[in-house]
Amino acid sequence: MTTTQTGARTAGRIGDNAQRPDGTLKVTGEFAYASDLWHDDMVWGVTLRSPHPHARIRRIDVAEALAVPGVSAVLTADDVPGENAYGLEHADQPVLAADVVRYEGEPVALVAADHPETARRAAARIRVDYEVLPALTDPRRALDDDAPEVHPGGNLVRHLRVRRGDPAPTAPVVVSLDFEVGMQDQAFLGPESGLAVPAEDGGVDLYVATQWLHVDQRQVCLALGMPPGKVRLTLAGVGGAFGGREDLSVHVHACLLALRTGRPVKMSYGREESFHGHVHRHPATMTYEFGAERDGTLVYARADVLLDGGAYASSTAAVVGNAGLLGLGPYRIPSVAVDAYGVFTHNPPCGAMRGFGCVQAAFAHEALMDELAAAVGVSPVEIRQRNGMREGDRTTTGQVIDSAAPVAELLERVAAMPLPPPLETSDLRNLPGAVGNTTHGEGVRRGVGYAVTYKNVGFSEGFDDYSTARVRLQVVAGEAVATVHTAAAEVGQGLVTVQQQIARTELGVERVVVVPADTTVGSAGSTSASRQTYVTGGAVKAACEAVRTAVLQRAAVALGGPVAGLALDGDKVVGAGGEVLAGLADLLGDDAVEETVEWRHRPTHAVDPETGQGDAHVQFAFSAHRAVVDVDVELGLVKVVALDTAQDVGRALNPDAVVGQIQGGSAQGMGLALMEEVVVADGHVRNPSFTDYLLPTILDMPPMRVEVLEYADPHAPYGVRGVGEPPTISSGPAVAAAVRVACGRPLRRVPIRPEHVTGT
Amino acid sequence: MDFLQPSSWHEALAIRAERPDALPIAGGTDVMVELNFDRRRPGALLDLTRVGELREWSVEDGGRVRLGAGVPYARVIGELGDRLPGLAMAARTVGSPQIRVRGTVGGNLGSASPAGDAHPPLLAAGAEVEVASAARGTRRVPVADYFTGVKRNVLEPDELIAAVLVPTAAGPQQFCKVGTRNAMVISVSAFALALHPDRQAVGTGIGSAAPTPRCAPEAEEFLAGELDWAARRPLPEGLARAFGERVAAAAAPIDDVRGTAAYRRHSLAVLARRAVTWAWDDLRRAA
Known part of the structure; x- marks a missing residue:
């Protein structure tokens, strides 16, 4: 007689709400962020930054700073051994300004000292002789013939043309508007920090909070004049990113000081320096026009989008790409003419931020959709459903959408959600102004607004977008353990959890260790463009599959049968019926099975330079929001009562984490609609602190209803669709629309300030 | 920077007289921001949190509340909502719960910011600020005369704020x-x-x-x-x-x-x- 034992299934697989491995540490305050880095004999590095938006450096005198007791090094541009230039797309940004400063806050010199306060005191004693030059601070003037040149060769970073259909279309109904979007900050809570440790081989080990270790490594190597083998990066604890860590911050500076002093060097920005130390979301000036049939069916769209890139290129060209290629929204439009421009100015550099060019455009196209709805006499929901993309449609660049595009359904779902109860005045916290006690109900009007978006997932326009994963299966202390090693940056979004879930699913082992991300394994690409679960998830899956294949072949040999039908589950080798055939630990013995896989999504393609036509993107992600607001129309104060959403995520690998992304993204979009703005006047940042750069609090952000749709993308691993960005794009325009409805004013600029609502 | 920690009001005034460069600190919700942003580097900090007298309030003859300069907003809300409703309403709008536990009305008056939340209700109520020095003793200044400019007040370099005297509300x-x-x-x-x-x-x-x-x-x-x-x-x-x-x-x-x-x-x-x-x-x- 034989008995068949069926093993327990491995828990914490994809689709489960597996707990974050770093969750307890973070909640209890034990997690080591980059600002907690420490080395016993370290010194502290600080940056001296330009007070001027545009000036020539005539001379720098560091003698007085060097004489401060405790100071071990003072460095300027002359001390950069390699190329004094870096940049994500173009190396146009000096590590330390040499002859000219092009924005307020540009790094000019570095100091290392035994105490950060000493270093700051010494930095204040560096004498920089500036010749202040006229600054170009109005992006609308950047392309004028007489505008000062920010860089030789002119102020145009990129002009993207998209042309499709009838070049001279006409329509019976025409609506148009101008729209402006202010500069938003990523406002991650963990400021820029890193620790550079000089190594015995003459190289340097850099521990730093970032979004893409390998692109940092490439730039640091160029600046230091060192080969990649001598510049090793390890990810330090990242306290949020949102695009603001794509560009270098402390990286080269800390390495330069470490190599000069021979000591480990820590650099950590305060909040004010952080506002100067990373790129922001591009301010935008936009003109849009829609032509439609009398029933609201779109005939054509024209758009002119101007993005202020600030002083250096950063990722402006790619942001222009998104604004141009996706900037008409998720609608079927037969004829389009879009011109998107990114320009240089002497304003703070702008670059990547969650939503990447789509955020700005969505405020314009969604406001205009509401105008169109009003012009033809249909509801905001109906106008969007009538024109919304469907699977099989072509985008404005002619690309066929080859997986779900549920625009109409998303809108239907948010529209069908229950509306919040009417205004309740007994608790001030429910009212606009809250305990500020500005109204007891007087002047309060309710408004409801809708918005929908789509966003590309992953890098587009022909970029070789891949990730590398190394997976090892071996026995540790009698149990099978999978080790996953990638260079992918966990920035708080939960990729570490998803990597564990994928390994458990594919290898059937409970214990999965995700080792720290570093440059000893191949590039994972950037933690941006909502791409890591898709691309690094795909790489981990592929590496696990390769390991599994090897293990099952070994099992087949050991068991004396075919590979077919064998599987791994519950730390066992199981047969087709789930019956346990062998323990994984017994099968592996002392051997480790390790595979490294470089994984790519389907290729994308550059667009035609004249028409912008082409298959530029690998995947699109869709979301819709409905905002309900109470507005005190006499004071212009807003209480967001509800901010509900529906989003297609393809497949939710970790449903709780998906909802967390949607809540956070929605809050960030709402913040831009109502309060978040880096105010820049004449090239100077006026509010570099959380006192006056306002982020939504718990009294500003309502509880959300979130409906998650799972229409699997057949081309993506597990059917996943990027999650992180769409909510940031559609939430803000929905809030802005609701405020417009409540107060009856056009409100063509965000953030909407109280004086815009009141017209004072 | 010296850190001076008197344990009595008498000692605090003596130190204040000796060290005009010392910056008084109570809850620290303004001072620490100034220090952290490197906007101020006083020669010394004069920590008033151990001066027990400052953390008390009482009702004087005539019904005025004598509110010690070191009473935090959280206590104004919890203990004085009936007597000083305007000040309590203002206290509720200050910062976050953590800030309201630390921040004090005396500190608000010391900073004398035009945006200080406590100031409008003190003006409306007709309050007086009680200031003191070791040399000249105590004087009382109507709050309407207390502010002299942006973040400036009538305090002499050797003076500290002892209390604020606020009439108990006789109406809404x-x-x-x-x-x-x-x-x-x-x-x-x-x-x-x-x-x-x-x-x-x-x-x-x-x-x-x-x-x-x-x-x-x-x-x-x-x-x-x-x-x-x-x-x-x-x-x-x-x-x-x-x-x-x-x-x-x-x-x-x-x-x-x-x-x-x-x-x-x-x-x-x-x-x-x-x-x-x-x-x-x-x-x-x-x-």
Whole structure:
């Protein structure tokens, strides 16, 4: 007689709400962020930054700073051994300004000292002789013939043309508007920090909070004049990113000081320096026009989008790409003419931020959709459903959408959600102004607004977008353990959890260790463009599959049968019926099975330079929001009562984490609609602190209803669709629309300030 | 930087006299921000948190509350909501719960910011600031005379704020504060109102709309003269509006990163109109 034992299934697989491995540490305050880095004999590095938006450096005198007791090094541009230039797309940004400063806050010199306060005191004693030059601070003037040149060769970073259909279309109904979007900050809570440790081989080990270790490594190597083998990066604890860590911050500076002093060097920005130390979301000036049939069916769209890139290129060209290629929204439009421009100015550099060019455009196209709805006499929901993309449609660049595009359904779902109860005045916290006690109900009007978006997932326009994963299966202390090693940056979004879930699913082992991300394994690409679960998830899956294949072949040999039908589950080798055939630990013995896989999504393609036509993107992600607001129309104060959403995520690998992304993204979009703005006047940042750069609090952000749709993308691993960005794009325009409805004013600029609502 | 920690009021005043370069610190919610942002590097910090006298409040003869300079906002809210409703309402709008546990009315007066939340209700209530020095003893300054400029006050270099004396409310009080988000925000404009039916008078206080917190005396007199104190008939809408306009006219606001001068004036008119409506309704209900 034989008995068949069926093993327990491995828990914490994809689709489960597996707990974050770093969750307890973070909640209890034990997690080591980059600002907690420490080395016993370290010194502290600080940056001296330009007070001027545009000036020539005539001379720098560091003698007085060097004489401060405790100071071990003072460095300027002359001390950069390699190329004094870096940049994500173009190396146009000096590590330390040499002859000219092009924005307020540009790094000019570095100091290392035994105490950060000493270093700051010494930095204040560096004498920089500036010749202040006229600054170009109005992006609308950047392309004028007489505008000062920010860089030789002119102020145009990129002009993207998209042309499709009838070049001279006409329509019976025409609506148009101008729209402006202010500069938003990523406002991650963990400021820029890193620790550079000089190594015995003459190289340097850099521990730093970032979004893409390998692109940092490439730039640091160029600046230091060192080969990649001598510049090793390890990810330090990242306290949020949102695009603001794509560009270098402390990286080269800390390495330069470490190599000069021979000591480990820590650099950590305060909040004010952080506002100067990373790129922001591009301010935008936009003109849009829609032509439609009398029933609201779109005939054509024209758009002119101007993005202020600030002083250096950063990722402006790619942001222009998104604004141009996706900037008409998720609608079927037969004829389009879009011109998107990114320009240089002497304003703070702008670059990547969650939503990447789509955020700005969505405020314009969604406001205009509401105008169109009003012009033809249909509801905001109906106008969007009538024109919304469907699977099989072509985008404005002619690309066929080859997986779900549920625009109409998303809108239907948010529209069908229950509306919040009417205004309740007994608790001030429910009212606009809250305990500020500005109204007891007087002047309060309710408004409801809708918005929908789509966003590309992953890098587009022909970029070789891949990730590398190394997976090892071996026995540790009698149990099978999978080790996953990638260079992918966990920035708080939960990729570490998803990597564990994928390994458990594919290898059937409970214990999965995700080792720290570093440059000893191949590039994972950037933690941006909502791409890591898709691309690094795909790489981990592929590496696990390769390991599994090897293990099952070994099992087949050991068991004396075919590979077919064998599987791994519950730390066992199981047969087709789930019956346990062998323990994984017994099968592996002392051997480790390790595979490294470089994984790519389907290729994308550059667009035609004249028409912008082409298959530029690998995947699109869709979301819709409905905002309900109470507005005190006499004071212009807003209480967001509800901010509900529906989003297609393809497949939710970790449903709780998906909802967390949607809540956070929605809050960030709402913040831009109502309060978040880096105010820049004449090239100077006026509010570099959380006192006056306002982020939504718990009294500003309502509880959300979130409906998650799972229409699997057949081309993506597990059917996943990027999650992180769409909510940031559609939430803000929905809030802005609701405020417009409540107060009856056009409100063509965000953030909407109280004086815009009141017209004072 | 020296850190000086007196354990008694007497000792605090002695240190203050010796060290005019010392910056007094109580809750630290202003001072620490200044230090962290490297805006100030005083020769010493004079920590007043161990001076027990400062953390007490009592009711004086005549019904005035003597509020020690070191009583935090959380206690004003919890313990003085009935006696000093306007100040308690203002205290509720200060920062976050953590800040309200640390921050003090005395500290607010020390910073003397035009945006200090405690100032408008103190003006409206007709409070006095009690200051003291080792050499000259105690003096009391009407809060309307206390502020001398942006973040400046009448304190001499050897003086410390001991307490603020606030008349117990004899009638309804209101405090309204506009900010660009719904919590934890510095005011764009603020307005406090106190009705004194016992003497048929009106008190006002304006915040964030002039170089210093200030009263609107003309608006006070106008309203006091127009209100139907005897019969307490409903407030005419036109009167509330006219009062609001006079309050707005008393302001001298500027454009800055938090708001425009025009909006500040406009919002004060709205706040004053609403505040007087609520306060008068309260008075009628109480009758």
